[in-house]
Amino acid sequence: MTVFDWLEGIPLPHGATPYDVVEVRFKNNRKMYVRRPGSMTCHVGDVVVIDLNPGHDVGVVSLTGELVKTQLKLRKIKDDHELKRIERKATQEDLGLWHTARMREDDTLREARAIIRRIGISMKLTDVEFQGDNGRATFYYISEQRVDFRELVRELARTFDIRVDMRQIGARQEAARVGGIGVCGRELCCTSWLKDFRSVSTGAARYQQLSLNPGKLAGQCGKLKCCLNFELDQYVEAVKEFPSPNAKIKTPKGKAVVFKMDIFKRLVYLLELGEPGASPVAVSVEDANALIAASERGEVAQGLQSFVIEDEPDEVDETFGNVVGQEDLTRFDEAKRRSRGKGRRQGGRSGQRSRQGGNDAPASAKSESGSSKGEGSKGGGRSDRKSSGRSRGKRRGGGGNSGAPNASNG
Numbered sequence: 001m002t003v004f005d006w007l008e009g010i011p012l013p014h015g016a017t018p019y020d021v022v023e024v025r026f027k028n029n030r031k032m033y034v035r036r037p038g039s040m041t042c043h044v045g046d047v048v049v050i051d052l053n054p055g056h057d058v059g060v061v062s063l064t065g066e067l068v069k070t071q072l073k074l075r076k077i078k079d080d081h082e083l084k085r086i087e088r089k090a091t092q093e094d095l096g097l098w099h100t101a102r103m104r105e106d107d108t109l110r111e112a113r114a115i116i117r118r119i120g121i122s123m124k125l126t127d128v129e130f131q132g133d134n135g136r137a138t139f140y141y142i143s144e145q146r147v148d149f150r151e152l153v154r155e156l157a158r159t160f161d162i163r164v165d166m167r168q169i170g171a172r173q174e175a176a177r178v179g180g181i182g183v184c185g186r187e188l189c190c191t192s193w194l195k196d197f198r199s200v201s202t203g204a205a206r207y208q209q210l211s212l213n214p215g216k217l218a219g220q221c222g223k224l225k226c227c228l229n230f231e232l233d234q235y236v237e238a239v240k241e242f243p244s245p246n247a248k249i250k251t252p253k254g255k256a257v258v259f260k261m262d263i264f265k266r267l268v269y270l271l272e273l274g275e276p277g278a279s280p281v282a283v284s285v286e287d288a289n290a291l292i293a294a295s296e297r298g299e300v301a302q303g304l305q306s307f308v309i310e311d312e313p314d315e316v317d318e319t320f321g322n323v324v325g326q327e328d329l330t331r332f333d334e335a336k337r338r339s340r341g342k343g344r345r346q347g348g349r350s351g352q353r354s355r356q357g358g359n360d361a362p363a364s365a366k367s368e369s370g371s372s373k374g375e376g377s378k379g380g381g382r383s384d385r386k387s388s389g390r391s392r393g394k395r396r397g398g399g400g401n402s403g404a405p406n407a408s409n410g
Contacts, residue, residue, distance in 0.1 A: 023063035058132030101130035175221035
């Protein structure tokens with residue numbers, strides 16, 4: 001993260017000379033403080049060549065002026081003869097060589113990882129950074145134990161024809177070099193501005209009454225989030241006024257214990273153990289301390305209901321009004337429910353109609369068949385008997401004429 005130079009454009013006092021140390025930025029926000037020649041004028045954004053002896057590196061000037069003194073003091077860097085010096089401003093040849101070196105980094109990282117697997121060294125190679133002269137590279141790795149990489153250095157130097165520098169870093173340094181977005185929606189602190197990695201313990205989460213869930217407390221590096229320490233001092237100071245979580249209060253129904261504490265509202269929630277199904281009641285810090293002190297003297301509290309503080313409703317911003325209802329997160333759910341209900345009603349009506357149509361068709365068929373049977377039974381009963389008799393007569397007599405009298409007589 002680049003420091004904002006709020007002193008830019010402000011003239012120096014009479015007789016003062018500009019500070020001759022500038023801040024230079026390299027890959028992955030790595031910074032170095034170097035001394036410029038007295039005859040050279042550097043501005044933010046200038047690409048300069050730094051003499052490293054042996055070799056040289058290329059970087060971009062990120063800060064100049066009096067604020068560099070403050071940065072040196074914060075990083076505890078001494079302004080002495082050990083600071084590297086700027087050799088010159090980068091030429092077109094320097095920029096071309098620098099670009100060529102940067103293009104080699106990805107391929108070198110993949111091949112180096114393959115070499116590490118072949119040799120069988122227990123280490124994780126995270127990044128490779130080439131020097132601006134394309135003659136030296138720094139390999140950043142992570143390892144849980146001490147590693148003998150002498151054979152690896154010889155193999156890397158022979159494979160890539162460069163000078164090799166191995167540098168061990170931690171998990172937080174790896175996350176800072178890789179970068180990313182935190183759960184807060186902003187760039188990682190270790191990538192943007194945080195350079196002092198202090199140890200973080202679970203006690204910081206307990207003081208802030210956070211859930212001890214490793215998935216929520218861990219950052220992208222796999223360690224506890226550094227931001228747990230940012231407000232820890234304020235929480236430690238505020239908790240001093242609250243009672244101990246192990247404190248107990250004597251009541252007519254039994255004992256009451258501290259259920260939880262709300263530091264922002266300065267409330268203590270007490271729970272009566274002697275009353276089954278009881279809910280925690282909120283009392284002020286002062287009343288809770290007074291009740292606990294009285295209980296330690298052997299006194300029995302008459303009841304907690306007289307000290308209960310009702311929860312106030314949340315403040316409503318009168319300047320904002322959700323007129324059209326577009327700020328509701330569930331505004332689309334109601335439309336889905338309507339469409340589903342409409343589809344169900346239409347489906348039910350169509351099914352009912354189909355059932356009614358199916359029932360009407362058999363009924364009409366039955367009525368038609370019934371009417372035909374009735375007519376036949378009334379008017380056509382004799383004709384049916386005559387036709388049946390004739391057919392029997394034909395089978396007996398073998399002829400139509402002789403069978404007719406027999407049929408009539410029968």
